Amino acid sequence: MLGLRRVFVSRLLSRQLVRTFADAAPDVKDVLPPLLLTLRADLKKFMKAKEKEKLNVVKAILAEVTNAAMAQPPAPVKSDTDILKILNSMEKKHKIAIESFQTAARQDLVDKEQSQLEIVKQYASQVPILTTEELNKLIEETIPKLKEDKTPVNIGTIVRDVTAKAKEMGRPVLGSDIAAAAKIILAK
Template structure:
């Protein structure tokens, strides 16, 4: 079942349960998916494209969360945390830190990377392997540490 199909199913359930917060998040994500389909001129997105959009939505909320915490807006912090929890239900299971570290080390060995000059190649290979499963900033940090 695609993410869009799951969203449609969950939207119906949220409507029946009168869960306004969940419904709002589902509608936002659904709108993002539909906007991407319009932009690409297609009527169906690949799973990879859907994950990219979900990751973008999640990142936007994480950035907002940081801003709200800095501004000490606890009311908005709680709202964004709830939205992130709802979004996480549609994301693939996140890689454990050890798994991610092993994946980075394996990719570096596989590409014979030895210096920071190779970071672009390593990141390019890792992005496709970790899409939606790990935070890009964390992946980048690990690659920098391993290549230094």
């Protein structure tokens, strides 16, 4: 009985807090990444159009975003870069599934996975990221600055500085891409 009362009281309290701070809350479009807003709008559009395959892919992407927020430790999606990481992991999963279905000679499932992979790639392409040339240029500019500041030149410091510069430019880049390019440049 005590547990039920506690749940009821906490729900009442949370509703009051929502009502109290609803006017002071910032606009949702300012807080959520643009790609997430696009995904939510496409979800509604595909529901109305009854496009089941696209709808299932968008639902899966949104489920992964929600799962990331509830993971341990929590990693809520704050930018398009976070969504891009999720989309890249989904691409890898689809490619593995395609290979598995090809070895099992299930062409129907291969076709299904490939069409879902194309939809995921379409969303991933909406995130403006640095090109390879721009990334190499940023890394090559960062290394002399690190040496000037007498900071140890290693992959971690390069990733940190290049990520910060890319964020200032408004063109995110994945840390794994920076690390791979930095290893090549440092090996020269």
